Amino acid sequence: MSAGGSPGRTALRPLLLVVATAFLCSAVAVDEERGQLLRRERAMRLGGQLVLTREEELANARLMAIKEAEAQQALETRQFPPSMHFFRAKRLIEESKVFHILKKMPKGAALHVHEFSLLSMDWLVKNVTYRPHCHFCVTHRGVLVFRFAHPTPPTSAECSEWVLLEKYRKGLQNVTEFDESLLRNFTLVTENPEAAYPNRDVLWTKFKIIFYTVSSLINYAPVFRDYIFRGLEEFYRDHVLHLELRAVLFPVYELDGSTHSQEWVVATYRDVAALFAEKHPGFTGIKIIYSDHRSKNVSLIARSVEMAMKLRTKFPGTVAGFDLVGREDTGRSLSYYSEALAIPASRGYRLPYFFHAGETDWQGTSVDENLLDALILNSTRIGHGFALTKHPAVWTGMWKKDIPVEVCPISNQVLQLVSDLRNHPAAVLMATGFPVVISSDDPAMFGASGLSYDFYEAFMGIGGMKADLRTLKQLALNSIKYSALLDSEKKAAMDIWAERWDDFVAELAGRPK
Numbered sequence: 001m002s003a004g005g006s007p008g009r010t011a012l013r014p015l016l017l018v019v020a021t022a023f024l025c026s027a028v029a030v031d032e033e034r035g036q037l038l039r040r041e042r043a044m045r046l047g048g049q050l051v052l053t054r055e056e057e058l059a060n061a062r063l064m065a066i067k068e069a070e071a072q073q074a075l076e077t078r079q080f081p082p083s084m085h086f087f088r089a090k091r092l093i094e095e096s097k098v099f100h101i102l103k104k105m106p107k108g109a110a111l112h113v114h115e116f117s118l119l120s121m122d123w124l125v126k127n128v129t130y131r132p133h134c135h136f137c138v139t140h141r142g143v144l145v146f147r148f149a150h151p152t153p154p155t156s157a158e159c160s161e162w163v164l165l166e167k168y169r170k171g172l173q174n175v176t177e178f179d180e181s182l183l184r185n186f187t188l189v190t191e192n193p194e195a196a197y198p199n200r201d202v203l204w205t206k207f208k209i210i211f212y213t214v215s216s217l218i219n220y221a222p223v224f225r226d227y228i229f230r231g232l233e234e235f236y237r238d239h240v241l242h243l244e245l246r247a248v249l250f251p252v253y254e255l256d257g258s259t260h261s262q263e264w265v266v267a268t269y270r271d272v273a274a275l276f277a278e279k280h281p282g283f284t285g286i287k288i289i290y291s292d293h294r295s296k297n298v299s300l301i302a303r304s305v306e307m308a309m310k311l312r313t314k315f316p317g318t319v320a321g322f323d324l325v326g327r328e329d330t331g332r333s334l335s336y337y338s339e340a341l342a343i344p345a346s347r348g349y350r351l352p353y354f355f356h357a358g359e360t361d362w363q364g365t366s367v368d369e370n371l372l373d374a375l376i377l378n379s380t381r382i383g384h385g386f387a388l389t390k391h392p393a394v395w396t397g398m399w400k401k402d403i404p405v406e407v408c409p410i411s412n413q414v415l416q417l418v419s420d421l422r423n424h425p426a427a428v429l430m431a432t433g434f435p436v437v438i439s440s441d442d443p444a445m446f447g448a449s450g451l452s453y454d455f456y457e458a459f460m461g462i463g464g465m466k467a468d469l470r471t472l473k474q475l476a477l478n479s480i481k482y483s484a485l486l487d488s489e490k491k492a493a494m495d496i497w498a499e500r501w502d503d504f505v506a507e508l509a510g511r512p513k
Helices: 002-044 054-077 085-093 097-104 123-128 164-168 173-185 199-219 222-235 262-279 298-314 335-341 370-378 392-401 409-414 426-431 454-462 469-481 487-509
Strands: 109-114 134-138 144-148 238-246 284-292 318-324 383-385 406-409 437-438
Touching: 002 392, 054 097, 054 454, 054 469, 054 487, 085 409, 085 454, 097 454, 097 487, 109 437, 109 469, 109 487, 123 173, 123 199, 123 487, 144 199, 144 318, 144 469, 173 199, 199 222, 222 262, 238 262, 238 318, 238 487, 262 284, 262 298, 284 298, 298 318, 298 335, 335 370, 406 426, 406 487, 409 454, 426 437, 426 454, 437 454, 454 469
Parallel strands: 109 238, 238 284, 284 318, 383 406, 406 437
Antiparallel strands: 134 144
16 A cells, blocks of 8 residues: 555656646736736826825825725715715715815816806805895796896886895895795705706706806896906815806996996906906916807807907907807707808917817717817817717827816716716726816806815716826816916916925825925
């Protein structure tokens, strides 16, 4: 037994050794290949090519530890803010340590904001509606409208009776309750958004009514100036150093009912921003993207394109270009306006375009294909671009031309394009390093302010758990790089931002000042 069995066992040992070695080598090879893939993906991500300083590495380690702890808590509580409707998530976001870090972060520029949603609506209720000579009426369509006038505004088919707000409040038993009802008319915020807005048609109807209501307050000349200044202040407090506004330039009126021209409106934007910059170090100013509504016919848009050319010629440092605004799904396509949009090129004039395009979840429609025309027309940036990942040829073309997408996470969720922001198409863009900037679209309408809420949603939700300080830094750098600032202005803005970024990183890393 001993003599016959021992050689057999001895003979098996080399074979077992070969098998074990092959298995270990195979496991090592798999681990190495897996590691290589992870490294490649990390390098491809937005910000993946950035090399962090030692202090940035320390700051990043602290940031990611906090982020991972919050993600773990969300797994336990089953309450992850980016997966929830913003109206419900807002309170949780405001309790987040990550959010408080992001609020301190210098974010560069806000490149996609609309003029009547610049400032939190509380100010309109608590300040503007308490000013003298403020009247209101409820139109025959049930829409609330305001007008400053003395003694009273003229009646019309829409408003047959105007009520002086100061007198009306004096007759109320509960003024606070009335003011809260006003605020509900100024935002989309509601406790149960699914019930309040069962479909997109209902939602957009309310959205348009709000714009109509608040514009009647904001377009009173003294309010208009204050609104711009305080709106800039709100973004500045959120560490935003530059703003680019889509502005329709509605007529601004005086107490006597006279109205100002569009040139006056642009000049006021310019002058108020200059005054603001004098009082707020590091603020680099604003640019206006003159806009018109995509519900109009070709001849009216042609007139607006010509006005954009005129305004840009007269205010080259303030007017950046032209866009079409309004709901894309029900509005007219860019191809419909091709004749009007070709006017500048036919005259040898360069008018930059900043088109809203692809703000839809429908594929293969004329709306969805606005992305094609935006690319063909060399749009400087694309607003929203929600449908971009469904168009690989356009995606590739934009990458070649270095055309970025302005991603507005909260807007896309509130306006019912996506419910869980982890599933936002921009997750693919960020994962592949596509040029992206984060903006807030209509923050005041959504009960938000500045840029921090949208940065939180992008960082925690869209970017996933791999998004880190490099991602945040690249987003801020992109916002300056892809702004409409002149090259000399960009350099100055970048220098200011870099200094503030270093201070932010030092504080996050725990270095004493």
